[in-house]
Amino acid sequence: MTISELDTLTTPARDLPPLRTAGTPQEPTAPPAPPPRDMRAAMREREELRERIVTGRPDAVDRQHRLGKRTARERLELLLDPGTFVEVDLYRRHPGTGSGPTQHTDGVVAGGGMIDGRTVFVYAQDFTISGGSLGSAHAAKIHKVLDLAVETGAPVIALNDSGGARIQEGVMALDGYGGIFRRQVAASGVIPQISVVLGPCAGGAAYSPALADFTFMVRGTAQLYLTGPDVVRAVTGEQVSHAELGGAEVHSARSGLASFVAEDEESCLADVRYLVSLLPDNNLDPAPVYPAGGAGADRRPALAEIVPAEPNKPYDMREVIAEVVDDGEFLEVHEHWAPNVLCALARVDGQSVGVVGNQPLVLAGVLDTAASQKAARFVRFCDAFGIPLVTLVDVPGFLPGTEQEHTGAIRHGAKLLYAYCEASVPRVQVILRKAYGGAYIVMDSRSIGCDLSLAWPTNEIAVMGAEGAVNVIHRRELAAAADPDRLRARLVAEYSAELAHPYFAAERGLVDDVIDPVDTRGAIARGLELLRRKRRSAPQRKHGNVPL
Ligand code: HXC
Numbered sequence: 001m002t003i004s005e006l007d008t009l010t011t012p013a014r015d016l017p018p019l020r021t022a023g024t025p026q027e028p029t030a031p032p033a034p035p036p037r038d039m040r041a042a043m044r045e046r047e048e049l050r051e052r053i054v055t056g057r058p059d060a061v062d063r064q065h066r067l068g069k070r071t072a073r074e075r076l077e078l079l080l081d082p083g084t085f086v087e088v089d090l091y092r093r094h095p096g097t098g099s100g101p102t103q104h105t106d107g108v109v110a111g112g113g114m115i116d117g118r119t120v121f122v123y124a125q126d127f128t129i130s131g132g133s134l135g136s137a138h139a140a141k142i143h144k145v146l147d148l149a150v151e152t153g154a155p156v157i158a159l160n161d162s163g164g165a166r167i168q169e170g171v172m173a174l175d176g177y178g179g180i181f182r183r184q185v186a187a188s189g190v191i192p193q194i195s196v197v198l199g200p201c202a203g204g205a206a207y208s209p210a211l212a213d214f215t216f217m218v219r220g221t222a223q224l225y226l227t228g229p230d231v232v233r234a235v236t237g238e239q240v241s242h243a244e245l246g247g248a249e250v251h252s253a254r255s256g257l258a259s260f261v262a263e264d265e266e267s268c269l270a271d272v273r274y275l276v277s278l279l280p281d282n283n284l285d286p287a288p289v290y291p292a293g294g295a296g297a298d299r300r301p302a303l304a305e306i307v308p309a310e311p312n313k314p315y316d317m318r319e320v321i322a323e324v325v326d327d328g329e330f331l332e333v334h335e336h337w338a339p340n341v342l343c344a345l346a347r348v349d350g351q352s353v354g355v356v357g358n359q360p361l362v363l364a365g366v367l368d369t370a371a372s373q374k375a376a377r378f379v380r381f382c383d384a385f386g387i388p389l390v391t392l393v394d395v396p397g398f399l400p401g402t403e404q405e406h407t408g409a410i411r412h413g414a415k416l417l418y419a420y421c422e423a424s425v426p427r428v429q430v431i432l433r434k435a436y437g438g439a440y441i442v443m444d445s446r447s448i449g450c451d452l453s454l455a456w457p458t459n460e461i462a463v464m465g466a467e468g469a470v471n472v473i474h475r476r477e478l479a480a481a482a483d484p485d486r487l488r489a490r491l492v493a494e495y496s497a498e499l500a501h502p503y504f505a506a507e508r509g510l511v512d513d514v515i516d517p518v519d520t521r522g523a524i525a526r527g528l529e530l531l532r533r534k535r536r537s538a539p540q541r542k543h544g545n546v547p548l
Contacts (some may be wrong), residue, residue: 116288203226203227325347340371411547430523434465446511466492502514
């Protein structure tokens with residue numbers, strides 16, 4: 001713009017045309033009014049457009065079905081209470097990168113709805129549109145859902161089925177992912193985040209399930225990996241299938257990324273609904289309480305039969321959990337990963353609890369690197385969302401050996417230690433049979449802050465088992481003895497009588513009560529009721545430095 005042009009913009013007021021006054025004839029300056037809109041035609045157009053968007057391209061929908069997968073909308077119908085889905089951004093799409101705008105929804109169906117009458121926010125990636133790949137419009141819809149979930153204090157559920165970053169959108173797609181990750185981290189510990197993998201979840205898409213509190217995968221169709229088989233072959237020469245690289249078996253049993261694995265989409269989404277029923281809406285509200293009562297007086301004779309008195313005989317801790325929780329029902333987290341420790345969500349007397357238990361059926365229930373990580377993450381989740389912890393202890397110790405030491409047994413064990421030490425929710429520990437050494441301390445001992453410690457009468461709490469202890473502290477006498485076996489048997493008996501019983505710990509205040517095994521459910525229920533209003537404040541700090 002030149003200076004003379006600027007002058008024309010600053011024309012003095014006296015040069016402006018006079019203001020019109022009432023009665024002055026109107027100059028016909030406005031363009032002619034458009035013909036009146038036909039409301040019925042507009043309604044029809046709207047209906048047709050909606051129908052087209054919601055139905056999708058028939059060939060792409062057919063292909064999705066042929067791949068053994070449901071469409072995004074079919075999945076939402078299974079997940080949510082009927083008729084409760086409120087969609088946002090139905091018409092949203094990207095203006096295009098040369099070949100015209102993308103399809104409406106931009107490959108993700110987003111909004112909110114109800115599960116058992118409680119609000120949840122959801123987004124379901126639509127593989128029938130550009131392979132569910134994530135561009136900027138797609139990402140913006142997810143950002144909106146995450147923001148709404150935090151602002152309303154409701155869980156968020158992601159149904160993933162995506163080819164990853166939309167290649168045509170370049171760095172804008174990566175930017176979209178960054179926005180999701182940043183929001184997920186900000187929402188961590190504020191609202192429960194559930195990720196469901198129902199198809200490919202490649203590249204950047206894979207980090208979202210990794211940041212969620214719980215991740216579901218469907219056997220056969222779900223895959224999670226950073227780089228697909230083609231890239232793996234090009235870079236390393238390795239030939240691997242999609243399933244071998246990142247299928248449900250890999251992530252549920254080996255990497256520990258998938259908390260749950262389901263046989264099909266229907267049972268998977270039913271499990272998501274069950275999980276939601278056990279969780280609070282957010283970190284400030286309690287989990288829903290179900291009608292119950294009377295658990296405090298409940299006696300379970302089966303408990304005395306399930307657990308053998310001999311310290312080394314295996315049994316299934318799941319059977320104990322089933323006796324302790326309401327209706328014998330619990331949802332096991334990471335069932336196939338680190339099965340030597342059990343983590344489960346359940347209810348006691350109608351209230352949600354998190355149960356951690358050693359599993360004597362696998363590796364005699366020792367703690368190892370994977371078990372420590374699994375239990376630590378579970379304890380931290382329960383603590384973040386105010387879910388009381390019940391710890392069922394029957395642990396011979398940490399798994400010894402170079403493989404464990406070299407892969408971080410101490411570092412990972414410290415995660416579990418840290419998680420328990422930090423947990424301010426009500427904490428009840430029950431020592432069923434044995435608890436030795438560092439593993440005793442780590443499994444929610446009194447010294448690291450459990451509120452109520454209960455022990456069965458058959459129980460041994462010590463630095464180590466009697467045999468091992470005698471071999472260490474009487475090594476010289478045993479070496480010099482004429483009949484070492486006889487001497488060992490006597491020393492073991494003496495050690496057991498003096499140290500290896502719950503009264504040694506109970507007399508010293510480390511166990512609050514030695515209980516009748518059949519009263520375990522009742523004692524836990526009474527304890528949790530007593531602790532319900534527990535509050536513990538911590539000194540102000542930015543955050544601790546958990547040994548990640
Ligand atoms: C754009 C994509 C796409 C993508 C798939 N499509 N992935 N479009 N960007 N990333 C499109 C395809 O072109 C095709 O379009 C449709 O989706 C279906 O894809 P198909 O390949 O025909 O399906 P299928 O054979 O089932 O294979 C699915 C797949 C494969 C395994 C996911 O599409 C694939 O390997 N995609 C690329 C995966 C990937 O490498 N993504 C980038 C990751 S990098 P038409 O028009 O034919 O229907 C990344 C970086 C982020 O995400 C890092 C952040 C931390």
